[in-house]
């Protein structure tokens with residue numbers, strides 16, 4: 001087998017959609033699995049759709065996700081340049097080759113001509129049927145054609161498709177996909193106006209010159225594949241043709257149609273890896289990174305949207321994905337985008353991280369709140385609360401009471417949990433705790449439980465009031481762990497404060 005070389009070839013038309021990220025990921029996994037190379041090529045021949053900043057965005061997104069590029073933009077390599085707008089001269093040669101072989105032709109029809117044709121017949125297609133009634137080098141004499149070109153008239157070069165054959169795309173995911181040539185139109189390959197090829201020609205020429213072995217891309221490109229197959233043949237590169245693999249669509253969460261940016265806005269989840277501000281409209285979109293996702297969770301989540309390992313395993317590191325990945329386990333049908341599952345993946349990856357690492361991340365949030373916390377203590381707080389969150393930025397909501405005394409008490413909890421005898425019980429509890437030298441959770445728990453039993457109190461009633469006093473509401477980890485961390489003095493002062501505050505309210 002020839003060396004595996006795959007490419008991710010986005011057009012810089014805006015932020016990279018999460019579906020594009022998945023395409024990049026599958027290319028990467030496939031390349032690494034087979035000891036091959038992954039290239040990053042920028043397909044920017046359509047200047048009308050170019051968006052400044054989009055290329056940097058793509059590079060940054062791949063970096064954040066740990067999708068490393070071996071060659072191309074940001075990596076260099078033997079096929080430079082990797083930006084198609086810088087490869088103008090390279091393509092012209094192949095345009096001429098096709099023209100000389102009679103496999104392509106010049107067309108001079110203006111936009112108005114074409115619009116008129118389309119208005120006349122809505123199904124108008126520039127093809128074998130219609131081309132002889134248009135203005136092109138097949139209908140004009142060679143002299144007339146040359147004169148028009150010499151005089152600087154704008155033209156395009158179109159591929160000449162013969163309508164009497166079945167074109168077969170052998171797709172590694174979909175099998176043999178046959179399309180009749182008569183449904184294809186004579187696509188534009190080159191425009192004299194900017195001297196640039198269109199997507200189709202540039203894409204095929206570069207895949208050939210860059211020795212791409214496998215074209216792995218989204219399903220939306222499947223309709224272009226027959227034309228690409230034809231171009232390989234027309235250019236005499238049939239033997240070098242890469243294998244194709246068209247990935248299933250990412251579907252809306254309810255499975256009805258393609259996932260779009262609007263679904264994200266509507267349902268409140270990001271559809272982009274990083275936050276993005278559209279330079280033209282100023283419109284802002286949220287990103288997975290800014291929402292607090294770990295890149296490895298996003299990778300894990302996306303890997304399973306359209307591929308499955310054939311086992312029950314759901315949690316994967318990048319290396320495990322590389323080892324397990326194969327194109328034959330990519331599904332043909334679209335994959336529903338289940339955002340809740342995405343959160344679950346983040347939770348799982350969070351739980352796999354050390355308390356040290358999470359504490360470091362949490363520390364940044366605390367610094368913003370002007371809270372200085374001892375790192376050993378912070379690690380213990382993280383260990384007690386991480387089970388309850390999906391994201392590091394949710395830790396504060398689950399642990400604020402470790403850092404600050406509650407100022408208010410949840411009204412519902414007070415009504416339910418602060419009973420008439422609670423002030424009395426809490427006063428007794430204070431006396432008990434005050435006498436304890438050893439304030440470790442195990443020790444306080446032991447003595448408090450003994451006291452509750454000896455008094456014949458209800459454990460639930462005492463512990464609920466205790467929690468309300470210390471935390472301010474009915475939540476949080478094990479009470480004795482909490483008081484061990486906040487310490488005796490703070491525990492007593494919180495109990496006293498609750499007794500004063502909540503008893504006053506009752507009067």
Ligand code: GLU
Nearest residue numbers: 009010011043203217221
């Ligand atoms: N430039 C195309 C895109 O934006 C690439 C399609 C392909 O991979 O061939 O996705």
